[in-house]
Amino acid sequence: MVWAQREGLLADGQFFGQDEFVSFTRQSTLTVTEPPQSRSDRDIAFEREALPWMDDVHRFALSLTRDAADADDIVQDTYLRAYRSWHTYLPGSDCRRWLFTICRNVFLRSREREKPTVELEDVERDVIGSGRVYAAALEEGYTDLFARADILPAIQAAIEQLPEPFRSAVVIVDVEDQPYEAAAEILGVPIGTIRSRLFRGRRLLQERLMAHARDAGLAPRPREPKEAR
Amino acid sequence: MSGGQIPPLPPECMEVLKHVWDFLDDQMSEDATERLRAHIAGCEGCFQYATFQQNFLDALGAMRRRWGVKPELREKVLTALRDEGYAEK
Numbered sequence: 001m002v003w004a005q006r007e008g009l010l011a012d013g014q015f016f017g018q019d020e021f022v023s024f025t026r027q028s029t030l031t032v033t034e035p036p037q038s039r040s041d042r043d044i045a046f047e048r049e050a051l052p053w054m055d056d057v058h059r060f061a062l063s064l065t066r067d068a069a070d071a072d073d074i075v076q077d078t079y080l081r082a083y084r085s086w087h088t089y090l091p092g093s094d095c096r097r098w099l100f101t102i103c104r105n106v107f108l109r110s111r112e113r114e115k116p117t118v119e120l121e122d123v124e125r126d127v128i129g130s131g132r133v134y135a136a137a138l139e140e141g142y143t144d145l146f147a148r149a150d151i152l153p154a155i156q157a158a159i160e161q162l163p164e165p166f167r168s169a170v171v172i173v174d175v176e177d178q179p180y181e182a183a184a185e186i187l188g189v190p191i192g193t194i195r196s197r198l199f200r201g202r203r204l205l206q207e208r209l210m211a212h213a214r215d216a217g218l219a220p221r222p223r224e225p226k227e228a229r
Numbered sequence: 230m231s232g233g234q235i236p237p238l239p240p241e242c243m244e245v246l247k248h249v250w251d252f253l254d255d256q257m258s259e260d261a262t263e264r265l266r267a268h269i270a271g272c273e274g275c276f277q278y279a280t281f282q283q284n285f286l287d288a289l290g291a292m293r294r295r296w297g298v299k300p301e302l303r304e305k306v307l308t309a310l311r312d313e314g315y316a317e318k
Binding site: 043046047054055056057058062072075076079083084127130135145146147151152155156173175176177180198199 | 234248249250278282285286287288289291293295297305310313315316
């Protein structure tokens with residue numbers, strides 16, 4: 001009852017005894033699923049479901065803050081909030097997604113006011129921009145650039161330097177392998193916005209990585225005769 | 230840096246250029262996906278382009294294995310959780 005009142009989702013007159021655990025789906029339907037968890041049950045579940053995602057939460061926090069110390073604080077705060085509100089986690093749902101949402105909220109709260117961001121509608125421009133990167137890679141012998149092991153440190157640095165809101169979209173979808181729908185939920189924006197942010201972020205990354213290949217003097221791939229497929 | 234110049238392309242190749250990420254992200258309708266898949270399979274240039282883009286997405290995905298949390302942070306979080314009442318097994 002207390003949990004439900006906190007969420008403000010119980011209709012007047014409904015009553016759930018102390019032996020019942022109340023949880024909610026995203027559509028705000030109410031279900032009574034299981035008896036309340038004892039502290040040790042909560043700890044066991046938290047350890048099993050939440051703690052294994054600390055690497056992922058840390059990457060996401062770092063992508064938001066771009067500052068290691070700030071990211072550490074956000075990870076700690078995320079896990080404390082997750083632990084305190086473990087009763088709101090729907091057992092069997094995507095715990096990583098739930099943690100990312102908390103992490104994003106912690107980050108937003110840690111900033112007095114987010115810098116205004118520009119939503120870019122011209123998705124096609126970004127995709128074609130990526131085509132230009134490929135054309136340059138073709139001309140300069142870098143078509144295997146992203147298959148090379150020596151580009152990986154530069155990719156990490158390029159992601160860290162990517163401006164928001166593109167960085168969050170790239171990290172959630174491309175690094176953390178979350179679907180667009182999950183990214184939209186975590187970042188609180190429509191799926192179309194995720195797509196435009198993602199495509200812009202990818203194009204910027206590719207441009208920077210091509211520039212890095214030239215600046216760092218990465219050896220272009222020797223031209224090979226075409227092979228029949 | 231703005232990259233190289235894209236030569237004039239046939240309409241089918243232009244579709245691949247415009248929709249390669251939607252295709253690789255599995256964000257297209259079944260029909261559109263099959264249409265692009267059939268074209269890419271038969272067009273050397275589009276095949277190479279799609280491979281370039283797939284390598285890029287694979288490289289981003291590989292970051293997940295490289296980019297972990299430091300042991301000190303893990304311990305710091307666990308300490309804070311213990312203060313909150315969390316008990317490890």
